[in-house]
Amino acid sequence: MKNYVFWFVVGSHMLYGDECLAQVGMDAVRIAEHLSDVLPYPVEFYDVMKSNSEITEIISKANRADDCAGVITFCHTFSPSKMWINGLSLLQKPWLIFHTQFNADIPNEAIDMDYMNLHQSAHGDREHGFIGARMRIPRKVIAGYWEDNAVTDRIADWQRVAVGASFSKTLKLMRFGDNMREVAVTEGDKIEAQIKLGWQVNTWGVGKLVETMETISQKEIDEKLAEYADRYDLSAITSDKDKETLRYQAVEEIAIRKLLDEQGCTAFSNTFQDLYGLRQLPGIATQNLMADGYGYAGEGDWKTSALVAIMKRMGKTNKSYSDGLSMFMEDYNYDLKQGICLGAHMLEVDPVIAENKPCVEIHPLGIGDREDPARIVFENKPGKGIVASLIDIGGRFRLIVQEIECIKPTQTMPNLPVARVMWKPEPSLTIGAECWIIAGGAHHTVLSLDVTSEQMRDFARIMDIEFILIDKNSTPAKIEEELIINDLVWKLKG
Numbered sequence: 205m206k207n208y209v210f211w212f213v214v215g216s217h218m219l220y221g222d223e224c225l226a227q228v229g230m231d232a233v234r235i236a237e238h239l240s241d242v243l244p245y246p247v248e249f250y251d252v253m254k255s256n257s258e259i260t261e262i263i264s265k266a267n268r269a270d271d272c273a274g275v276i277t278f279c280h281t282f283s284p285s286k287m288w289i290n291g292l293s294l295l296q297k298p299w300l301i302f303h304t305q306f307n308a309d310i311p312n313e314a315i316d317m318d319y320m321n322l323h324q325s326a327h328g329d330r331e332h333g334f335i336g337a338r339m340r341i342p343r344k345v346i347a348g349y350w351e352d353n354a355v356t357d358r359i360a361d362w363q364r365v366a367v368g369a370s371f372s373k374t375l376k377l378m379r380f381g382d383n384m385r386e387v388a389v390t391e392g393d394k395i396e397a398q399i400k401l402g403w404q405v406n407t408w409g410v411g412k413l414v415e416t417m418e419t420i421s422q423k424e425i426d427e428k429l430a431e432y433a434d435r436y437d438l439s440a441i442t443s444d445k446d447k448e449t450l451r452y453q454a455v456e457e458i459a460i461r462k463l464l465d466e467q468g469c470t471a472f473s474n475t476f477q478d479l480y481g482l483r484q485l486p487g488i489a490t491q492n493l494m495a496d497g498y499g500y501a502g503e504g505d506w507k508t509s510a511l512v513a514i515m516k517r518m519g520k521t522n523k524s525y526s527d528g529l530s531m532f533m534e535d536y537n538y539d540l541k542q543g544i545c546l547g548a549h550m551l552e553v554d555p556v557i558a559e560n561k562p563c564v565e566i567h568p569l570g571i572g573d574r575e576d577p578a579r580i581v582f583e584n585k586p587g588k589g590i591v592a593s594l595i596d597i598g599g600r601f602r603l604i605v606q607e608i609e610c611i612k613p614t615q616t617m618p619n620l621p622v623a624r625v626m627w628k629p630e631p632s633l634t635i636g637a638e639c640w641i642i643a644g645g646a647h648h649t650v651l652s653l654d655v656t657s658e659q660m661r662d663f664a665r666i667m668d669i670e671f672i673l674i675d676k677n678s679t680p681a682k683i684e685e686e687l688i689i690n691d692l693v694w695k696l697k698g
């Protein structure tokens with residue numbers, strides 16, 4: 205990951221005189237320093253904007269700065285917005301209007317007309333907001349005091365989205381094999397995905413993977429097996445046959461990782477219908493890659509795989525993206541009496557949300573016609589979260605997000621040979637499922653315990669894709685109306 209920064213662009217104009225402008229500059233430095241202290245990415249202040257040419261120049265520079273993940277604006281004084289039109293018309297970075305004020309209160313004695321002229325963001329940011337609305341530029345607005353933690357937490361979430369958007373623009377995904385035969389929802393327009401989301405989705409032969417596996421050294425395999433022993437409980441792997449199975453997964457993992465890293469890919473997909481030359485479907489091999497921050501989804505589902513990689517980088521839990529609590533998930537089974545959904549996958553469940561140390565187990569896989577693969581098995585941690593699905597609805601992408609609460613699994617399910625996750629969806633299992641199915645959401649999702657629905661809405665706005673939220677207030681009738689209106693809106697947008 206790059207060391208991203210955010211540019212703090214503070215609006216004013218020449219009318220107020222040097223003394224006032226100097227004060228605006230000093231206040232802006234104080235705000236930027238505080239924000240840099242509390243936010244995950246630093247906020248850099250350059251200068252007070254006083255003219256059309258200065259604004260145009262700073263926005264052009266921000267566009268060209270690779271490490272600039274977004275622009276935060278604040279109008280300490282009034283800053284007439286016609287000055288901003290030329291600059292904003294060039295803006296290519298995510299934009300946050302931070303509506304704050306240098307002082308938190310109205311000072312009874314000190315307030316006079318000079319004070320009011322200096323501290324008039326209440327007035328300046330409204331003018332600034334107008335030009336954003338008039339120019340129809342995608343933007344986030346956050347209002348509140350700059351030293352208030354609840355406010356800076358929201359800015360932190362937005363920063364993570366902006367970094368996710370920047371990462372999205374450079375994402376490369378490696379596909380081994382095509383989509384699972386006959387499946388509809390995992391298909392999609394890769395050209396449109398690159399235009400809107402920046403994703404470079406390309407194919408590599410499974411034969412290339414098999415070739416690479418033949419080049420892996422004993423030393424590399426020993427190191428990988430030592431890593432498995434450190435991360436996972438291997439007590440069930442005792443026979444020589446089981447050890448050989450685990451060794452084969454290690455070789456698969458090392459080879460996949462090599463190919464991904466050589467090409468700068470941070471996400472991949474494969475399918476059990478194209479395993480030519482492989483003895484096992486990658487199980488723990490894929491799970492361990494996901495634990496290290498690589499995106500993955502099964503059955504050739506490149507859309508979900510890419511979204512996993514991006515959401516891992518948008519999570520708030522992480523010091524580094526590999527700690528992000530986002531994972532590939534699939535809806536499998538319901539407890540209709542208690543309103544609970546059971547999610548899993550046939551092998552590839554990401555251990556980032558494991559409650560305890562995962563166990564390595566070897567079981568037959570009834571699908572794909574290969575040897576029994578090793579996989580890690582575990583239960584999820586509880587907590588509030590979301591599931592997200594990106595679908596190609598024809599002419600555009602639709603991002604569907606549902607709020608959920610992960611719960612401790614209600615049963616032990618001793619014969620289930622895969623990792624499992626249980627959650628209660630909003631507003632309820634059945635109403636939520638009705639909304640989801642009406643919107644066309646997939647059975648594959650990204651489940652996250654540290655990315656919020658507000659962040660996903662911000663991501664959709666930045667990327668210019670459709671967004672549908674299913675939360676405690678959703679009803680099928682309301683979702684249906686929203687979808688009809690969206691169809692019209694997106695047709696008009698062309």
Ligand code: MN
Binds near residue numbers: 502503534
């Ligand atoms: Mn699947």
